[in-house]
Amino acid sequence: MKARIHVFLKDGVLDPQGEAISGSLKHLGFEGVGSVRQGKLIEVELHTADAEAAHDQVKAMCDKLLANPVIENYSIELSA
Template sequence: MKARVIVTLKTGVLDPQGQAIEGSLASLGFGGVNSVRQGKVFDLEIHGTDTESARSQISAMCEKLLANTVIENYAIEISN
């Protein structure tokens, strides 16, 4: 079973890296970009578990390691 975890900053949290990317895009001639928010993607492969158990296990991984839940949100996508 494969899973993807997408981690993004919560609304209202400053994103200096996103702002730097936005400025760089403008300087490279890519106008019309109003906002950039950067994040992280984790691709996982989980063996020997059902979808709900996998979701629970991955959620625990996010809470303990993959995301700083004080300032970040995460979303889990699971496929077979």
């Protein structure tokens, strides 16, 4: 089973990388670009077929290491 974890800053948390991307897009001539938020994608391969156990394990990984719950949110996608 594979887990895809999307980690992104919470609303209201300053995102300097997103601001830099937004400025660069505008500088390159891309009109109509509003705010940009930058995040990260983490893929983890799990050796289990139990989706509930996999989700619980990945959630624990996120809470302990992969995301900072004070300033970041995350979402988990599981696939076979």
